[in-house]
Amino acid sequence: MIEQKGFFFRTDRCAACYACVSACRSEHGLPGYRRVETSGYEHSVSLSCGHCEAPECMRVCPRNAFSKRRDGIIVIDEDRCDGCGDCRQACPYAAVQLVFNPQTQEHKAMKCEFCLRTRPQESAPACVEACCTGALDWGPVGTPPGLDRWEMRLDGMFTPDFTKPALRFQVPKAKERYWAADNSRLI
């Protein structure tokens, strides 16, 4: 592999505005391949395919429909996929969708492929292009953006140990909160 591409996520920047999800749907149609998880009170996470280093989807697929490119992006060969759904069961991050095509009356496994089919190589995927807070970024995980510190794991999220997704997080900073004083008779 030359360089593994992946997503970078500045947790403190995400406002759960869903622009990434809406842009993904605009690019690829429903149901779209990205979602926002509002985990707990303090922060949210925008998630899609992790393009894992050890992808379970690829391992379990009985028809070898998945392949990992030299840039780490995992793509699905539609012609091979028979819609069995094993990959969806296996993905720990719920990144694979089974999409029904009413014309062919078939289900096909589909997921984020970094907009490879709709955009020129090296242009940002639709979700990153849409993110206006700078929460979501992309690039080779070996050369992360800025001087920031990036982590494989984020508290409250899945463990990355098993499939090693190409996702890097900035953990939230500590913040000051002054809750209302007397919480009994303020209205």
Added chain:
Amino acid sequence: MSTTHTVRNVCPRNCFSTCSLLTEVKDGRPVRVKGDPRHGFNRGKLCAKGYAYPAYDADENRLLYPLRQYPRHSGRFHRITWEEAFADIAAQLFASFDRWGTNKAAAYHAFSGNLGILQNNALKGLFRGLGAHTAVTGNPCLGTGREALRKQQGGEVTEPPERMAEARAVVIWGANPAVTNIHQMKFIHAARDRGGELAVIDPVFTESAKAADVYVQLAPDGDGWAAAAVIKLLIEQGAVDEAAIEAGIDGGDEFVRDLRALSWQTLMHRSGAEAGAIAHLAKLYHPAEQPVMTWIGYGLQRSRAGAFAVRAIDALAVVTGHRHMPGGTVYYFHPEQLNVPNQPASLHPLADGVREIDFRTFAKEAAALADPPVEMLWLFSRNPLAQDGDRTVWKEWLRSLNLVVTSDLMMTETAACSDIILPATTMFEHHDLHVSYWNHWLSLNETAASPRGEARSELATAASFSRYLNAARPGFSRFRDDLSETDWLELEIDAEMQRCYGIRSWQDLRRGPVQRQEPHAGERLFRRPDFSGKNGSFLAERPSRTTNQDRSRNFRLLSPQSLLRIHSQFAGLKGVSDLAEARAYVYIHPADAADHGVNAGDTVLLYNSSGEIERTAALNAALIRGVLVTSQRTEDAVNQLANTADEEAAPAGTSSDFFEIRCDLCAKEGSR
């Protein structure tokens, strides 16, 4: 063979951003939109709703043909021609005119459904062209705070909001840009990346509060008291000089006297703030500290305490010097929509005898008019049945009128109570010009597609109806129906607009939006601040407790904007409506829920003397006890609980005071 090209459009919704977008048009219809990289505020990005605009254009629920509802209020809508629709409206207009000798019996009600300069003003211009009529006035969104600031500062000049990127500290009182102004967040983050601090002050722990370095929770209506407490603390610390306030500010001596008379106990109790919060804010606003950019939100002025809160926060920025310090300022509202020519309306001089009625009491006051009574109402860019208080009054009044006409894109609740429904165009189907009430950009919206069905832009509706009237009765309408969309664009970009924006013609905007370079000649600059009120300073005008007949109910209901809607717009929009708030939640403190026998997921009723709404209970321990939070929504909208009937005296200003709503809560029987 399919053809694809790109056109510039502008989102016309009532939103801070007023984003310019690039529309990919394929075979004559918009198929995809992107943010316009040349717009200096949205900078190539859109929000979740924005990316779904092609679906909005193609929505199967769009109104495509004129409809007549017959029998009235039967829910039976019959397709008619524009000619037939105009004949009905003209017949009522002529009958009223012949009876009363004036057009005052014809009223319109409109606000912000489409904020484009041409389309928003077109039907207003039509009414102005009829001479005396009855019209709605005011600003239910932000009017109270605006009036308060104009009283205090004498003028309103705002910095471009992009400057927030250079702030050393941003303090947001009662606004939630993460939900309502997402494109502002990047400028705030840029400031934070350089070491700036973001503080958010809100009764609700919003998405913006979560993002903030410092969050201060106050009681609802606590803002004015908290700001006064910070000033009092800074005076006690010797950081702010009472003598300077007395000497430099009109009403300054009364202000100092009134502030001295306010005890710490009162200030802390009414603000709801923890002592540490006031100390933290005093440190931020210390006159010797780095400049603070203060952002006064619209949320805190939607109650009786609104004007008091806005003036107190502004006063804090004034007495500490941060309002006019280089790098400091106060943001509230950029009044550009009022400063542009608005030719489709203003070209027609306002006749004597026009009856103007405030939004908040419109139905009640309009229903009471005599000599002549209102007999016909035309609604556009508005859906009062889903938004305004006094819903019962509204419904009865609509039934009592001879004719109700609604121009809209969708069959709103109000449209469904109308006799004639006229299909309007989306921004893809007409030309327009747009300015923002927040940023300083001017954008051109160009036609990307022909109207679907028989939809007509409001400008085309106004012009064609004017011609219809004059064909039947020459000279009845003086609306300039001879002008085309591009003629109006020429007129709107007059010499003053050319100077302010550095352009020669509207055609220059085809290359991209431009930012205002110079203020308008008539724009009022600040004068010496004025803290005076009716009896002493504004501090003496702090609001009493509500006199609403629901005042003793257990809960205060806050109903902030939803992320994926603008009021009742975008409900059910394909591609986004399922993303968040798919269910109608009410957020409740767990202890309050327990007290009322409510569990998470229960169907609950919120009720008061005005009505009841149904929601799904969700628990949130970050809430203040006694506060409920729910989104406005379209179905079972919050306005069913709003009633202006019982207030002794209307509070200052013109904003809807929806955050005054008191209600009770119970689990719906049989819901478990």
